[in-house]
Amino acid sequence: NAGVTQTPKFQVLKTGQSMTLQCAQDMNHEYMSWYRQDPGMGLRLIHYSVGAGITDQGEVPNGYNVSRSTTEDFPLRLLSAAPSQTSVYFCASRRQGPGEQYFGPGTRLTVT
């Protein structure tokens, strides 16, 4: 199993540009989520999905969009990048319920 994979690993955007961060998992997990990690702030939940076709907002959803058309994929879209979105983004997945969550390797995004 590859586990949770994310692409790209690094990305630099100009303010106002849009892009999609890719996330895929091969563990047949129902629950997938996106976090951002900033120094001193810990991991903050952006959006999550409890299954294909179902998404919901987390703690910091503004400026981001998600969709879940398949169990395996959960892309995160930045609609109009802003410098405040400079961060490291992690995708995660787990089975339904309170079990352990597995994280991808992260995408480091810089918005200039």
Place this chain on the structure above:
Amino acid sequence: EDQVTQSPEALRLQEGESSSLNCSYTVSGLRGLFWYRQDPGKGPEFLFTLYSAGEEKEKERLKATLTKKESFLHITAPKPEDSATYLCAVVDSSYKLIFGSGTRLLVRP
């Protein structure tokens, strides 16, 4: 409001010097508490899950314990390879994970 607080923010130990990391939490309807290890430039790696007060889990030099208000990660005779950031997270009543900001551990040889 659900909250997770970790202390200390940073900890420096000599190799072999045992210590503990603290995770205190306030959450309505705790569904579980997790400990993760994170190395620089990598995603968090799962260590332990604790579900009820009094529960303990062990893995090599690490031991996690849970009370109704806090959890401790005890590190016995640490080695330099234990240097990492340790993250604590709780599962709230809607099954979302709430993370603390972590403890950066440095173990010097």
